[in-house]
Amino acid sequence: MSATTFHTLEEALGDEHYPEVDLALRRGRHIGRDDGTMYEYLVDAQALLEAFYRRFGCELIQQSDGYFYLLPSGDRLGRRQLSAGEMLVGQTLALLYLDPATLQHGGIIGRESLLQRLSALLGTDVLVRTLDPRRARRGKYDERIAAEAVRTKVGDALRRLADLGFVDVLDDTRLRLRPALMRFAEPVRGLGDRSVALERLVRVGEVVLDDGEQAADEDASLDEEPTP
Amino acid sequence: MTSAPPSNDPNRVIASLARDQVNLDLKTVDLCFLAGLYLRADKAALASFEEDVLIDMFEQVCDVVEPGAENPRKRATHAIQRLREQRMLARVDGAGIVRAGDYALTTLAAAVVQYFLTDEALTRESLTLLTGTLSAQLAEVLAAAKKATDTETWKSKVSGPLRVTVSELVSGIERRQRGLDAQQEEVQAEIAKLLQSDWFSAVDRCQLLLDTTTSTLSELNEILLRDTHLFVALLLEIQGLATAAEDRDAEETVQRVIEHVDRIAAWGSARQQAWSEYYQYVHRYLRDVVRLDPDRALSQRLRDQAAAWPTSPFFVLVAHAPSIRLLRALEARVERPPVARPRTEREADPEWVEPENVHADIEALVAQAIDEGASTLAEVSSRVLPKLPESLHYAAAGRVADAVGRLARVHGEHERPWAPVLSRLEVEDWTVDGRDTP
Numbered sequence: 001m002s003a004t005t006f007h008t009l010e011e012a013l014g015d016e017h018y019p020e021v022d023l024a025l026r027r028g029r030h031i032g033r034d035d036g037t038m039y040e041y042l043v044d045a046q047a048l049l050e051a052f053y054r055r056f057g058c059e060l061i062q063q064s065d066g067y068f069y070l071l072p073s074g075d076r077l078g079r080r081q082l083s084a085g086e087m088l089v090g091q092t093l094a095l096l097y098l099d100p101a102t103l104q105h106g107g108i109i110g111r112e113s114l115l116q117r118l119s120a121l122l123g124t125d126v127l128v129r130t131l132d133p134r135r136a137r138r139g140k141y142d143e144r145i146a147a148e149a150v151r152t153k154v155g156d157a158l159r160r161l162a163d164l165g166f167v168d169v170l171d172d173t174r175l176r177l178r179p180a181l182m183r184f185a186e187p188v189r190g191l192g193d194r195s196v197a198l199e200r201l202v203r204v205g206e207v208v209l210d211d212g213e214q215a216a217d218e219d220a221s222l223d224e225e226p227t228p
Numbered sequence: 229m230t231s232a233p234p235s236n237d238p239n240r241v242i243a244s245l246a247r248d249q250v251n252l253d254l255k256t257v258d259l260c261f262l263a264g265l266y267l268r269a270d271k272a273a274l275a276s277f278e279e280d281v282l283i284d285m286f287e288q289v290c291d292v293v294e295p296g297a298e299n300p301r302k303r304a305t306h307a308i309q310r311l312r313e314q315r316m317l318a319r320v321d322g323a324g325i326v327r328a329g330d331y332a333l334t335t336l337a338a339a340v341v342q343y344f345l346t347d348e349a350l351t352r353e354s355l356t357l358l359t360g361t362l363s364a365q366l367a368e369v370l371a372a373a374k375k376a377t378d379t380e381t382w383k384s385k386v387s388g389p390l391r392v393t394v395s396e397l398v399s400g401i402e403r404r405q406r407g408l409d410a411q412q413e414e415v416q417a418e419i420a421k422l423l424q425s426d427w428f429s430a431v432d433r434c435q436l437l438l439d440t441t442t443s444t445l446s447e448l449n450e451i452l453l454r455d456t457h458l459f460v461a462l463l464l465e466i467q468g469l470a471t472a473a474e475d476r477d478a479e480e481t482v483q484r485v486i487e488h489v490d491r492i493a494a495w496g497s498a499r500q501q502a503w504s505e506y507y508q509y510v511h512r513y514l515r516d517v518v519r520l521d522p523d524r525a526l527s528q529r530l531r532d533q534a535a536a537w538p539t540s541p542f543f544v545l546v547a548h549a550p551s552i553r554l555l556r557a558l559e560a561r562v563e564r565p566p567v568a569r570p571r572t573e574r575e576a577d578p579e580w581v582e583p584e585n586v587h588a589d590i591e592a593l594v595a596q597a598i599d600e601g602a603s604t605l606a607e608v609s610s611r612v613l614p615k616l617p618e619s620l621h622y623a624a625a626g627r628v629a630d631a632v633g634r635l636a637r638v639h640g641e642h643e644r645p646w647a648p649v650l651s652r653l654e655v656e657d658w659t660v661d662g663r664d665t666p
Contacts, residue, residue: 025547026547026549027547027548027549027551028546028547028548033508033512058547064516065516066512066516069546069547070547071545071547072545072547077547077549078547078548078549078550079545079546079547079548080545080546080548081543081544081545081546082543082544082545082546084541086544087537087541087542087543087544088534088537088538090544091530091533091534091537092534094530095527095530095531095534097517098517098526098527098530099527100419100420100421100423100424100427101420101424103416103419103420103423103509103510103513104416104417104419104420105416106416106505106506106509106510107509121531121534121535122534122535122538126538129538130538164546179512179516182516183544184530184544185526185529185530185533187533187542188526188529188530188532188533189526191525194529194533198542201542202542205545206544206545207542207543207544207545208542208543208545209541209542209543
């Protein structure tokens, strides 16, 4: 932990952690307690950095679950909306995060249990149509190839969610869930109407309902067709 | 066939286990049968069991485990045979078919049963007792080392006690550490189960479980840190004396015990670290998830949201500043010449070389060795290999075995013994019984 709380912005920006934290936040990373000194730096410098980032047209948000992230409110700093794959995988991981069974292993789950939960939640057909709409549009698809495509899309989504600090990829089979996953549960955290909560989140720039940007994103997507 | 490695070489041990196709297949009834025998032997101080006692015990176990099973006597016979094949029961009377045998549990069977019967976990009391005894034992060994003047005394008063008594005590601590590991896993499962069934009402019980295990681990770690430091200091002093007396055996024994002690100390800090991470995770979960959602409504609402997401999607927004681009320095376009190599005559005339016919020679040499009366594969190999270049010995040994197999009548025991060939090779030996008539 930093020895003292910073008194001036100059001190905060002069700290050795600043460059790394700044780059991570601007790339959309959620910095949580698991990030150790980076998180502690943000706690110490929070008051100064909030005003600093507001000048760039974005908010430095701290959630009670114990993580920070940068939320662009204007056009000065780039932003992107998560893809359909990332949204589905993110919500399923949030469900697993809430599941007491995950506690037994300290928040570590296997990729298989993610795929099982996804499949149980949505069914294979909906999964294929949502994650691989081009294949689904072609009509009848081979189940084996479609399943492989879904696994690839889920793998890609996981990789990007890991870059954003929602999950840690420990190895080929295991993932550690991070509190930032609770962002996917924000619309249903209150006991009120979900659509009202969504409206509020849209208003503050946390989420968008329109998938116009999404379509463009998908076209330039990093997702690749699985080899048949 | 192989070069001779040391006997504790893991590769060799694994290869030998694989070659012997070692496996264990114990059914519940087998385990209960073994446990019954173990407890009866313990209670009545029996060293072995008569066949009737075994059958009687099996029938009793069968009544409990599989009531109504037909023909228990026949099943007992099969069970005894199965356990003998798996080296769980050993016949100890040596009377063969003359009369019914006496059987004893093997150390393997005893270890398996002990694992299920004993509940040895490390506690403050057991650890203090063990470390106290170990400390006294090491002090005694140190005193003996100071007085030791000859090899025999070093062996009986230092190396021996270190190898047996001290190692046993250290192993005792290690065994109990494994017991505590199992207990911790149970606590973790228990916490998950409590929350699964009682959710908010389980918070206090979970907290209690967490705190109890935390304080146990912390106490044990303190004792381990303090005492292992003392053990290592004593052991280093003994090792110093062994070095001065130039007793290599004692020196190596002390080194092994030091490594063992280091391992039990490392266990303490590793477990405390792992538990601390788990503790923090669960604590956060209780605070941020359970206490904020006492009715456990969030999971259901999130499940509904995710299931309905394809029909009413929304997308989370994140910052996305592109990485800084480093532009390359401007440079004029360079015409790269096509890849080519100089013209030259690449066809060379063939050269005369000495003929190589080693493999054909092997067959002739093997035939000659067998005709001269070599009676084992090792003997044939020992006669043939010296006539070949040394660099080919390893590969040629396989070809010799192949040629022997084709040219002669060979017999191999079920457990083929390893026999040395020259100075650097060993082969699994066969008996060679003259040339095979075509």
